[in-house]
Amino acid sequence: MAEAFDASLTAADFAGQPAAERLLGGSIPHALLITGMPGVGKRSLAQLIVRTLLCTGEKKPCGACPACIQLAAGSNPDVFVLRPGEHISPKTRDGSKGISVDDIREAVRLAGEHAYGAGNRVFVIEQAENMNESAQNALLKTLEEPQPGVVFLLLTDMAGMLLSTIRSRCREIQLHLWPDSKVLAVLRAHGVAEATALAAAQAAGGSIGRALAIASDTAWWERRKRLMEDFFGLEKRSDIPLVSADWREQKGEADALFDDLTGMVQTLMLVRYSRADKAQLADYPDAWQRMAQQGDAAAFVRLLDAxxxxxxxxxxxxxxxxxxxxxxxxxxxEKSKW
Ligand SMILES: [Zn+2]
Structure with missing residues (x-):
């Protein structure tokens, strides 16, 4: 059965996502494929669609009818969520890590049963690219011959891994990365402190989910603080051997380290070209703040090249x-130049 559904999201939360706005403003087809990068809101949109489909109130989702209350409590019997490693029924629990053909067959069987509530039954398949070919084929017929009141929502950030026959039978709703202003607004609404919110929004590159994850990831903040001190804060050449020795153990995290450094340089660049607020530089040493005021393109290229x-x-x-x-x-x- 499903987990508790977030009852706070509304269609207004998807303003600026044209495909989602069109969908929520009209009638919902029986097969949807929601695509987009990780953290962009695919599950949130699916949950809003499920709440809209199952609600029996006037203005859907009303939040007050029995179906809405059950959804918020995670106990609505007309929604089924499949995701890798989680099974739709005890019968299909086979220890596999993907989405098995047995799970899909069971979903198809349940789709043929009557709904408990007022009409609709909804099946959500998260990370749908984890269905192997036989699982996808088992789903195909159901998508081809829709039954009244049954809706399938497939979610993926790798739509290319689905069979073209599956894709062609779904209406595709593509979610795009969000502008930083929207990411920031969500972080603030979650009570994230301003300085943390600014840096997390900057690092998340338009993914609300990633921004929320970064904001609560203490290891990420510790690494950022160390990078700020040990790369951006260096004063003397003679300190370098000692400081670099401190990073001896981080060889295995090299990719994350270089990604974070790149992001931190990009922040300077975005401020320089007025694409980001200089409040984002609060923890950068003064020389770098001057660079972000006066630096030329070549200075940024030198750092990114390095x-x-x-x-x-x-x-x-x-x-x-x-x-x-x-x-x-x-x-x-580079720092000594500014
Ligand atoms: Zn309702």
Whole structure:
């Protein structure tokens, strides 16, 4: 059975997503494929659609009818959620990590039964790309010959992995990445502190889910604080061997480290070109704040080049510590110019 559905989301939360707005403003077809990058709101949209379909109130979803109350409590018998490793019924629990053909067959069987409530039955298949070919084929006939009152919602960030026959039978609703202003508004609504919200929105690149995850990820903030001190805060060349030795254990996180550094340089660049607010630079040392006022394009390119060079050297024989020392030196040299 389903988990508790978030009762706070409304159609207004999808303003700025044309496909979702059109869908929510009209009638909902029997097979939908919701696509978009991770964290962009696919599950939130699916939950809103389920609440709209099952609600028996006047203005749907009303939040007050028995169906809405059951959904909020996670106990509505007319919604079924399938996702990798979770099974639709005890009968199909086979320990597999994907979405098995047995699960899909069971969903198809349940789709043929009468609804408990006023009419609709909804099947949500999250990470639908985890259905193998036979599972997808088992679903095909049901999508081809819709039964009244049965709706299938397929969610994926890898639509290309679904059979074209599945895709062609669904109406595709593509969600796009969100503007930073929207991401920030959601973070604020969740009570995230302003400085945290600004940095998380910047790092999340338009994914609300990723921004929320970053905002509550203490390891991410610790790494950012260390990067700020050890790369952006370096004062003396003679400190480099000592500081770089502190990162000896982080070799395995090199990709995340370079990604974060790139994001931090991009923040400087966005402020320089008035695409981001300078409040986002509150924790950068003064020299970098000056760079974000006066820096030329070449300065940013030098830094981004240095990071991508370091990432490339990871594949070579050069030692991790030597890569870090070289990169720290490049940051220190750049800082000294401003
Ligand atoms: Zn209702």
């Amino acid at each position: 990071i991508s060079q370091a990432a490339m050297l990871r594949q070579s024989q050069v030692t991790w510590q030597a890569i870090l020392e070289q990169l720290m030196l490049r940051f220190m040299e």
